[in-house]
Amino acid sequence: MKKENSRSSKRKTEFTDDGRTVYDMSGLEDMHRTGPRSEKKEKISVTRSERRALIRAAFARYAPIFFGVLACFTLAALLIYFWLR
Secondary structure, eight states: OOHHHHHHHSOOOOOOSSSSOOSSTOOOOOOTTTSSSOOOOOOOOOOOOHHHHHHHHHHHHHHHHHHHHHHHHHHHHHHHHHHOO
């Protein structure tokens, strides 16, 4: 039995847009967003010393977590190094 070439058996048809859609897109304003639009928040004004205090407080809060994760990765790297040595 002769096997037909799939390219030659299919005819090329010209695409015509008839206006049908698979999904109704009429309610979407921004195509890149999926959720409802949030209201703009008021900007708070802080002085330079307050901003530095806020940054210092954030570092003080997250530094122990960062150093804990860093210590765990270091411990894992040392275990792997000595195991494969």
